[in-house]
Amino acid sequence: MTGNRVFVLLLVWIMFNDCGASDSETVNNTTCSDLQKNYFFAWEDYVVIFAVILISCAIGIFYCACDRKQITSSDFLLGGSKTGSFPMAMSLTSGFITAIELLGNPAEMYNFGIQLWMCCISLFLVVPLTSNLYLPVFMELRLTSCYEYLQLRFHQSARTFGSTLYIIQMVLYTSVAVYAPALALSNVTGLNVYLAVSLIYVVCIFYASQGGMKAVIITDTFQALVLIGSILAILILGNNLVGGTSVVFADSLNSKRLNFLNMYVGPGGRHDVWAVIIGGTFYWATMFCSNQASIQKYLSVETLKEAKRALWVSCWGLTLIFTINFYTGMILYSAFKNCDPVHSGEIFASDELLPYFVMKSFSYLKGIPGFFVAGIFSASLGTVAAALNSLAAVSVKDFLTGAFGISISESREAQAAKWLSITFGIISFGFVLLVEELGSVLQAALSFNGMIGGITLGMFSLGMFFPWANTKGVVIGSLSALVVILWIGIGAQIVTMQGALAPIRKETSLAECACFNSSTRLLSATESETKVFALYKISFLWYSAISFSLTVVIGILFSFLTGAKNACQVDLALLSPPIRKLMRRYRENLSESAGFPIHDKMSTKTSKIPRHFTYGIANLAVDLKDEKLPEEYVTTSS
Numbered sequence: 001m002t003g004n005r006v007f008v009l010l011l012v013w014i015m016f017n018d019c020g021a022s023d024s025e026t027v028n029n030t031t032c033s034d035l036q037k038n039y040f041f042a043w044e045d046y047v048v049i050f051a052v053i054l055i056s057c058a059i060g061i062f063y064c065a066c067d068r069k070q071i072t073s074s075d076f077l078l079g080g081s082k083t084g085s086f087p088m089a090m091s092l093t094s095g096f097i098t099a100i101e102l103l104g105n106p107a108e109m110y111n112f113g114i115q116l117w118m119c120c121i122s123l124f125l126v127v128p129l130t131s132n133l134y135l136p137v138f139m140e141l142r143l144t145s146c147y148e149y150l151q152l153r154f155h156q157s158a159r160t161f162g163s164t165l166y167i168i169q170m171v172l173y174t175s176v177a178v179y180a181p182a183l184a185l186s187n188v189t190g191l192n193v194y195l196a197v198s199l200i201y202v203v204c205i206f207y208a209s210q211g212g213m214k215a216v217i218i219t220d221t222f223q224a225l226v227l228i229g230s231i232l233a234i235l236i237l238g239n240n241l242v243g244g245t246s247v248v249f250a251d252s253l254n255s256k257r258l259n260f261l262n263m264y265v266g267p268g269g270r271h272d273v274w275a276v277i278i279g280g281t282f283y284w285a286t287m288f289c290s291n292q293a294s295i296q297k298y299l300s301v302e303t304l305k306e307a308k309r310a311l312w313v314s315c316w317g318l319t320l321i322f323t324i325n326f327y328t329g330m331i332l333y334s335a336f337k338n339c340d341p342v343h344s345g346e347i348f349a350s351d352e353l354l355p356y357f358v359m360k361s362f363s364y365l366k367g368i369p370g371f372f373v374a375g376i377f378s379a380s381l382g383t384v385a386a387a388l389n390s391l392a393a394v395s396v397k398d399f400l401t402g403a404f405g406i407s408i409s410e411s412r413e414a415q416a417a418k419w420l421s422i423t424f425g426i427i428s429f430g431f432v433l434l435v436e437e438l439g440s441v442l443q444a445a446l447s448f449n450g451m452i453g454g455i456t457l458g459m460f461s462l463g464m465f466f467p468w469a470n471t472k473g474v475v476i477g478s479l480s481a482l483v484v485i486l487w488i489g490i491g492a493q494i495v496t497m498q499g500a501l502a503p504i505r506k507e508t509s510l511a512e513c514a515c516f517n518s519s520t521r522l523l524s525a526t527e528s529e530t531k532v533f534a535l536y537k538i539s540f541l542w543y544s545a546i547s548f549s550l551t552v553v554i555g556i557l558f559s560f561l562t563g564a565k566n567a568c569q570v571d572l573a574l575l576s577p578p579i580r581k582l583m584r585r586y587r588e589n590l591s592e593s594a595g596f597p598i599h600d601k602m603s604t605k606t607s608k609i610p611r612h613f614t615y616g617i618a619n620l621a622v623d624l625k626d627e628k629l630p631e632e633y634v635t636t637s638s
Contacts, residue, residue, distance in 0.1 A: 039359035040190040045370025052226055052374040053203050056219050056381060060207025063215040073413035076212035077144050077393045083217050083300040089313035091220035091297055094227065094382030096287055096314070097321055099181035100351075102231065102379050105322065107350035109329020110336075111505045113257040115271050117326045119541075120319045122280035126288050127315045131308045133576045134289040137464060139304045140573060145397035146295045146460075153463035153574045155471040156403065161478065162459055163398040166292055167391060169452040171424065174387045175431035178380050180351070185373060187348055188355040197432055200377060204384040205425035209418045213300055216385045223378035224317070230375025231324050233368065234358055235331065241361055242334040248327070251334045257506055271539050279541035286453025286544050290460045293390035332357055340508035384428070392420040447493070447540045451485045454544035458551025462559075464576040466552075467567035467583060469559045477555025485547040492536040500532050 108116050143149060147166070151159035178200050179193075186193035207215045242248060252258050262272050288294060288311070298307045332353050341347045347356045355372070362368045396417050400406050408416070455478050462469040462477065495501045538546075559565065568587060572580045 039188065039356075039363050041369060041373075042363075042366045044366035045368075045373070048367050048370035049374050049377065052223070052377060053199060055222060056203055056207055059219045059222070060211040060215045063211030063218075072410035073396060073417055074144065074410070076414040076417050077389065077396075078296060079213035079217060079300040082302070083214065085301060085306045085310040086313065087217050087221045088297050088301055088307075089310035089317065090224040091217040091382070091386070092294065092310065092314035093317035093321070094220040094224040094378070095293060095297070095386040096318055097227065097379050098177045098383045099376045099379040100177055102227070102321075102325065102376055103181050103184055103351040103354055105325035106329035106332055106354045109257065109326045110332045110353055111350055112271075112503065113259040113262075113506060114252075114326055114330075115259055115262050115273070115276055117322060118260065118273060118276040119280035119284070120322050121277055122284050123315045123318055125277075125281050126284040127311050129285065130288040131311055133578070134460070134464065135298060135307055135311070136304060136577050137574070138295050138298060139307060142299055143397075144296070144299070145394050145402075146290065146292050147394065147398050148402070149463065149574070150459060150474075151402070153570070154469075154474050158459065158471060158474050158478075159398060160403050161475060162456055163394045165452050165456065165482075166394055169449060170293075170387045170391055171428050171431060173449045174384050174428045175435045177383045178428075179432045179435045181376055181380060184349065184351045185355050185376060188352050188359055189369065189373065191373065196377075197429070200380045200384060201425055201429045201432075204381055204388060205422055208385045208388040209421040209425070212414075212417075213296065213389055216389050217297065217300060219385065220382045223382050227375045227378045227382075228317075228321065228324075230371050230378075231321070231328065234354075234362075234372055235324050235328050237362055237365075237368070238328065238331040238335070238357065242331055248330045248334050251337055252330045255333065255337070255506055257330065257333060271541060275539040275541045279539060279543075279545050282454060282457070282545035282548055283450050283541060283543075286450065286457045286548075290457040291453065292394055293386040296390055296393060297386075328354065335361070336508070338509050338512035339514075340510060343508065344510055344513040384425070387428070388421045388425050391424040392417040395420045395424075447489045447543055450540065450543040451482075451489055451547050454485070454547030455481050455551050457544070458548040458555065461548070461552055462555045463574060465579055466556060466559070467570045467575060467579065468564035469555055470562060470565040472562040473555040473557070473559030474551075476558045477551045477553070480554045481547045481550035484550055485543060488535050488538065488546070489540075489543060491533065492538070492540070495532050495536050501536060 105116070137149070138146060141149060141152075145163065147159045147163040150162050178197055182193050182196040182200070185191050185196060207219055211219075239245060239248060249258075260273075298310075301307050301310065335357055336353075341353065341356055342350055347353065355376075358369055358372045396413055400416060401408065401413065458481065459474055459478050462474050492501065567583065568590070570583075572583060575583060
């Protein structure tokens with residue numbers, strides 16, 4: 001326990017050393033670009049942040065020191081499948097909401113209106129799809145790494161490709177998801193950006209590597225409550241400050257920010273309702289249906305019913321957070337409608353709007369700014385912790401014991417997973433330094449998350465919904481989709497950096513800015529999009545849908561061109577429930593017409609399929625060209 005004491009003392013020293021440094025700074029001028037330096041954390045704010053961090057660490061210590069039962073990789077990576085529905089639902093909610101969204105959604109509302117809130121409708125479309133089409137397969141197979149499915153259904157090559165994409169995606173995304181909000185907070189609150197990033201990574205590495213999935217889920221539950229409490233507190237205080245709900249809605253309505261049903265996006269537009277609902281459905285599907293971090297959490301409960309219940313709870317939780325976020329954006333407009341702090345030079349970027357509002361309006365309430373930042377930290381902690389645990393699972397199962405074929409005991413797998421959690425935390429932290437140099441390429445990294453997610457969803461969908469899809473089809477389809485979507489995404493980012501693709505922002509004013517002599521100025525982006533290639537203008541919300549569609553369509557086409565798989569040779573347990581029913585009916589009809597019974601390769605009649613019941617379906621020695629697996633490769637449980 002000496003190491004734990006040193007760890008805690010180190011955190012105390014770092015935080016209060018930074019606190020003292022902040023208090024000693026003074027402001028010598030009142031130019032707009034320096035106004036934000038008037039606001040600094042009080043010691044009470046640091047105490048609140050430290051309390052959240054200390055509790056998060058204590059959970060990791062508890063599950064490391066007190067829960068001695070985590071002796072296998074299943075215990076460490078899945079929590080022994082003994083987690084309850086509510087903690088798992090809170091963990092899903094915390095994992096899906098990043099700090100970027102907590103700061104970005106209010107800014108989205110302020111700059112472009114409420115259109116993006118319609119993504120909440122997509123949530124209620126995705127949860128039934130997940131519960132009935134994808135979740136039953138994963139819950140029955142109970143594979144620690146979801147990419148094991150791709151080997152069982154196709155080949156080792158598909159599994160390796162999918163897991164490699166996931167590792168690249170998550171390492172890059174977590175770096176951006178931590179650095180971007182830390183930078184925004186630093187510019188407004190005076191909190192050192194490297195201190196913020198270091199604290200998040202040190203804490204996450206500590207409790208994720210020591211306590212495993214149980215620590216991640218319980219900590220996520222605590223952090224989700226902190227997150228919701230903090231943004232709700234700012235909403236209540238801010239609503240009272242600007243004059244109440246009637247004023248907030250009137251201001252947003254008069255400024256045309258309540259544009260729920262924007263059916264068409266012309267030059268300089270942002271999103272239309274189709275991109276938000278349809279594109280948003282595909283984006284959320286990548287998060288709910290085929291994301292390793294999510295699937296690991298599903299497997300932390302025992303039954304399909306519990307997992308479905310948790311999905312619906314998380315859906316309502318996400319909707320609540322999004323609604324609070326966007327209403328807070330409406331409050332921001334009411335607060336700054338006569339002096340836009342971004343264009344007056346008081347702050348540097350739109351994602352600083354919310355922390356600037358909190359510090360400017362409520363810094364006199366000691367502890368409130370700290371509570372707000374603790375909520376932002378909680379979102380970052382939830383994102384990173386889930387990523388580290390899932391990356392450890394993928395590395396152990398898909399590479400260590402999968403591709404490399406190293407045979408080790410379950411207890412050694414658990415130890416390897418702990419060390420891999422630490423390793424990926426260090427690697428991701430290192431990428432923060434790279435992200436810092438990328439600057440305006442941050443949006444490209446965030447879009448990359450949706451691009452890769454669509455490809456992964458397409459690969460799993462080919463396996464579950466198209467029995468004739470083969471290995472060549474899924475590999476060629478996913479590679480083709482990757483090339484096309486990267487071309488679109490990177491091209492869009494380049495023209496955005498060049499200023500040729502700039503969405504028009506809603507009108508704001510500088511009429512009452514103290515540091516400006518001019519009266520009023522309406523701000524909008526130039527409509528310079530006419531010469532931009534059409535595909536580069538596509539909303540980033542469509543990226544998941546495009547990459548998914550390309551993967552599936554090209555995958556099906558090349559499956560037929562290279563010799564489609566015999567659908568009767570696919571184990572029914574690897575198919576989505578509706579497709580299972582169709583295949584059973586097809587096999588029954590085929591059996592009747594042929595005059596002899598056709599073996600039904602469903603490994604069990606119950607929904608509780610043993611964990612390794614299908615391992616014999618795909619033999620690693622089978623060549624990629626051999627799409628028709630002989631009967632001896634198929635095993636069934638006794």
